[in-house]
Amino acid sequence: MPDNAKIQFKLGKTLLENEQWRSAISSFEQVIEIDPDFWEAHYNLGICWRKLEQYDRAIACYERVKPLQPDLADLYYSLGNVLLDANQIDEAIATLQHCRRLQPTHAEALGSLGYGFYLNDQLDLALEHYHQAIGLDPNLHLVRTNLGETLLELNRLDQSIAAFEAALAIAPDQAETHVKYAKALLTNGELGRGFTEHEWRWQMANYRLPNWSQPLWQGFELSEHNRSMQSVPTELTNKTLLIWAEPGQFFGDTIHFGRYLPLLATRLPQTRIVLQCHTALVKLLETIAGLEVITAAQLPQLEFNYHLPALSLPHIFQTKINDIPDRVPYLEVPASARSPQLAQVFNASKTNKYKIGIVWASGKRSGTWLNRFYRHKSCPLELFLPLLQLPEVELYSLQVGEDAKQLEPLGLEFIANREGDRSVNLITNLSPYIQDFADTATLIEQLDLVIAVDTAVAHLAGAMGKPTWVLLATDAEWRWLRDRIDCPWYPTMRLFRQTHLGDWQGVFDEILAALAIELGI
Template sequence: MTQQTEQAQTSQAGTDASARAAYSASVETLLRRARDAHQRGLLDEAETGYRAVLDVDAGNADALHWSGVLHFQHGRMEQAEALIRRSIDIVPTPLALANHASALLELGRRDEAMQRLEYALELNPSHVRVRFMHAEMLAEAGRHDSALAIYDGLLPDAPAVAELWSRRAAAQLAIGDAAAALESSERAWRLEPTHRAALVVHADAARALRQYDLALTSYARALHLEPSNIDVLVARGVTLADAGHFEQALATFNEAIAASPDHIGALHNSAVTLERISRFTDAVARSDRVLAIDEKHAGALANRGNALLHLGQKAAAVENFERAVQLAPASLETLTNYARALHLHKQFAKAIETCDQVLSIDAEYGPAWLAKGLVHQHEHRSDEALASFDRALAIRADDLAASFQRGNALRTLRRHAEAIEAFDRVIAQDPDSIPAHFSKAFVYLALGDYTRGWPEYEWRWKESQVGDSRRQFPQPLWLGKESLEGKTILLHAEQGLGDSIQFVRYLEHVKALGATIVLEAPKPLRRLFERMPYVDAYVLRGEPLPPFDYHCPLLSLALAFRTDETSIPANVPYLTVDAQKLDHWRNRLGTAQRTRVGIVWSGNPQHLDDHNRTVPLASWLPILDDRIEWFSLQKVVRDEDQADLKASGIRHFGDELEDFDDTAALVHEMDYVISVDTSVAHLAGAVGRPLWILLPHLPDWRWLLEGETSAWYPSARLFRQPKPGDWQSVFDRLSKDVAALA
């Protein structure tokens, strides 16, 4: 090679290098300008710039990366993912890998996104953005402990980043550390007062800690920042419900529904609230709206089941719970409520099986032990019921429902002192516990301790079923202290018809105090009661009342007269039979050829203790001696007894018994009346007919716990179960005595 040739080559190389340098400078300038436009939000200009770079340098990793980011910002995810992936293939960087992961997440390719983040961490384990995204993905996957560890590791590098504190709080709340979550979320919103997510987590944590006022304050602040956020509005409603402000909660849910009619959370929680405030029909309708949107919403089916139970539609309730547990087989609450529905539908074995299913999942789930105990109690397995209630209390010592039911089990076992102690423990935690006070009254009265029993019995007015009959008057309640001389007193019926029949005996004693008596009672008792010589005016409930000075419910007269076992008014008969009615029924029955016995085997199916008091007619059939003429004294016959009644030969009059005046005349024509604990038993005792009463092992308080006689009804003889549920022994004894009557 000649010297001249070498000089020419050297000159060309220098020219090429200069060209490359100029080219590179040109590309860098174009890229810098595009990046500057991008950072200033001039996205169209930036896109043009990146395209210009790639036109001259198709493999420029930075241009590919940032062009992909720009496509991401425009929502063009497929293009974004492809461009950023090409940039990584050329030059992998943690930032590009993080942005690629973001695009993959938007495309639903979560596994690939996680792989990209893990690759980025291999390149730079301390990259803040990558670590933060990694933690977010772990949290979304339910790996909150791992996410929390990353957030904790990031805090020394970013102690003033509100988003980090907020995410940390969310992870803490997810693992059940509400107190720590409350602290972290507070740090977040103090750093950034308008950080809505931090305020929501703060409210959620406060709600978990039952700090409802604080939670409501934070939800309100979050809603001020974003008034249209329906999820936050619903969370506020849930908090109001948790705090017992059900009407406000319902109003909040309805506000959310007005803004978003198909919002499942608002609809479902409003349905739950409607059920809790006893608007059961509305709860069913609102649950139906949820199911119209999502027919597989287990919560709506379960809530529908709860409401239907309260409406008495037990079979339909069970069906709804069955569908709910198929959809949510691991939901302990739904399974437990299903067990309760089975219990009320008298599917006891299946109810126990369902409780055991819950306990196989979580042996420390107290509500299942409570539900199981209630089934055992219904089956007269009180020892097992007591053991179940004790397990519930071992799990949660302040479980008032378990404490109360423990008292009931002890009462059934006739461990009365222990029952009183159990009820007192409930009252110590909740001094206004209506069931505990009411049940204490039953124990005292059943033991004949009227001194303590009558005052406690006044708690009945706060009890839901009895309290419905409470009257509110401006005139004062009379309980025996004020003089009634020259005064008018309104005596009003309450509870069942039998209660009124039993306590109307006190009218004679009220009259003896110089009072004018206005008696208010239901229509079936009108003609029977208004014949009493002590009644100056009789008023049907709902009719206008005449002027009066005092009022007193009939059953409170026992307290007013300080009745004890030695002073029970027992001047029987205190009710009389109408002569015309008596003639009618004598003609209707004809001349007696055999001993006449009237029977009553069932009472009011709505009575809370009906399952213990009522005896199916089939159980009576073996004692129906043909040498006796048998009569049904009840007006209504349940469907399950109809066939047995038709086959029995028992004379039944049904609707011919217009009211208790008819029943009293029919009862008067009986040689004996045999009855379970019903209003007809009280009627027979009040008119002085020979009366045999069949009583469960734990009878109503008025029959006491021992003995064959009753101080309330001298003509009565009591046949008691020797043990819970044992009607067979009662009928064995009854059979012998019936044969003697023949």
């Protein structure tokens, strides 16, 4: 019965329920070909396209349903969610508010509306809608998870942890909740529990271990005689252990957890340890003794016996807040990066001024959450300019990528300082000299101080033992903990924090005052 729309629709629904998205799409499209006004087919087709992250197509499907079912609250709920996915936040909020007008007690829509306000940095409104949704349906574990995430950004750690634990009491196997709970615990300094919870990431729907025949290394076993000592695992003797970068792993993560690699090489002297990382980090990380470094392109040719994701290293070492491996430097400038060209970069100024390297922007990334992440972590370049009023200071940009182009409008300007007005190159752009992190390390070595937002450059400077000042938003990552001006991961680092979201001017007021003291002015 090829022309029976109802049978084709039931087939599509069965395929959808079995997560066979492409086949379901084919069935729903056949239904629409038979009956263009079969609204359930358009609706479910939108669900499939959303699952495949084809958000524009999903939106078009839901828009097609509007004239057919103008008062269907679930339609506006589903459309609002896909608009959130597509980073069309204002449109999503308006759509979800219309859903609420159609059905004021639609608890899931209230939860999604709260998440829209969260993405729009309207955190108080987010909390209000989360609580309303939970009041209507206490079992909405995803809303409780989002509540915990919002409370974490507001630095209300105890309430955040409680919200995550309430969500897990309802849905104990929800991996995404465990991972977000991990961030709250880590931010609170509960590193042992936090890193254990972070291992749940492998149960997330779009986050899977590689399909390798070699087993995942389970780490060191505790000695029965002394729980504080760890025995050397015999299964790794004369074997090869691969440490690999996870999908989406940031450069800063690799540098941050790079501190464990020398420890691993020391603990496993009879094991061949191979690190797979991004090409831009290879030359830098090759300076770690006892380690081989390869790129992802070289993985197919590698023969290994066990493997371990790099972000599991703190868990393997059972790191606690009072035993963080904080010895620096653990990274150094590769000999091959000490080119005459880079060595002469700073000679052009022919001064003995205080040389500060700066970074003002986190790397731009696609996706709703990552876009917000970039926006919060980055600060306006112009806020660095008052530092040039100090007569001892020269600024050098370590920024790379598209954001480095923000330097171009500055050019040559007159600035007032204690020596009188003079024409200067406000900030020297070092990006033409940077091809990888080995080059960045070479340039950092010649600086007196690095001032950066939370980026890989800050981690690199800290790993090299260079004095580093890090500028943090109120919702800073877990690794910076809360309310501290020092960093237990990097002894030469000082943290400058916003007092409220977006207040970079207050941070730079502190920076300017601290720099004047540093220079004895």
